[in-house]
Amino acid sequence: MIRISIIVLAIVSTAVVSGCSVFEFIGAGKQVMEDQMLIEKEADYSLEGKKVAVVIDTDLSVHYDHPGISNVIAEGVAGRIAMYAAGASVLHPTVVAQWQFETPQWSAMPTTDIAKALQVDVVIFIDLHSYSLTPPGNQWLWEGYCSASIGVIEAKSYEDDGFVDMYDISASFPKKISNLTREEASEATIERGLLAEFIKQTAWLFYMHEEPKHPDRYRPELDI
Numbered sequence: 001m002i003r004i005s006i007i008v009l010a011i012v013s014t015a016v017v018s019g020c021s022v023f024e025f026i027g028a029g030k031q032v033m034e035d036q037m038l039i040e041k042e043a044d045y046s047l048e049g050k051k052v053a054v055v056i057d058t059d060l061s062v063h064y065d066h067p068g069i070s071n072v073i074a075e076g077v078a079g080r081i082a083m084y085a086a087g088a089s090v091l092h093p094t095v096v097a098q099w100q101f102e103t104p105q106w107s108a109m110p111t112t113d114i115a116k117a118l119q120v121d122v123v124i125f126i127d128l129h130s131y132s133l134t135p136p137g138n139q140w141l142w143e144g145y146c147s148a149s150i151g152v153i154e155a156k157s158y159e160d161d162g163f164v165d166m167y168d169i170s171a172s173f174p175k176k177i178s179n180l181t182r183e184e185a186s187e188a189t190i191e192r193g194l195l196a197e198f199i200k201q202t203a204w205l206f207y208m209h210e211e212p213k214h215p216d217r218y219r220p221e222l223d224i
Contacts, residue, residue: 036219038210045152045165047206048087053096053118054078056126057107066131071097073126073199080203081124088206091120111162115155123153125163126202133190142180142187144173144194150202167205171198175219 056074063070075093082090099118100106106114115123127149135143147170151163173193174180204211 037213039213041204041209041211043085043207043209044167044205047081047085047122050087050121051089051091051119052078052081052085052122052124053091053115053120054081054093054124054126055096055100055114055118056128058128059130062128062131069131069195070128072195073128073202076195076199077124077126077203080199081206084203084209085207091118110160111151111153112155112157112160115153121155123155124206125151125153127151133187133194140182142174142182142185142190144171144190146171146194146198148198148202150205169198169201169205171201173197 054074054077056070058070071093074096078090078093078096081088096118103109103117106117109117111123111125114125115121129147129149131146133142133144135141147168150167150169152165154164157164171194173190173196174185
């Protein structure tokens, strides 16, 4: 009900700003509803019956500028998979983080050795490339962006090193709003929105879900 109300407000705002007629208003309404439409999609990689660990490797610059963000992302993805991926058993993120801390050279290990060391069937490997809340060189505007490569490691892979599947995920927040200043939104709001969008898109790879029919036009800030 809340989501529908916000969409209606967005339609009304569009109509008021453009000064459109009743017929144009109806057309604008249909367009907004189409843009916000969700469709059901199967998992890209099924985790049914698998014991799973989520491992994250973060670019040093991101780690320096946003300490702790890796743990938030790993915990968020692991939590969503544990909740929604039917038949999957997820290793607790704190166990994974502790193993990474106690194994400084883990990133140089053959991928299958990582899965075997964690005693899981599958490792979801998140290689976090970029994470920022403002555009390059401009600290006065909000423009959240996060990107990563997602690799799937199988303990019983025929090859000792490498991924059986690879995906690229990027998320931005907010969408459809440019030149959003620091006075118009808080850092916490932008960070929550960006993390929620990135974690959701990453976890979606591994279970049946509903996603935007038109991701380029979809506005996550209306999806409450």
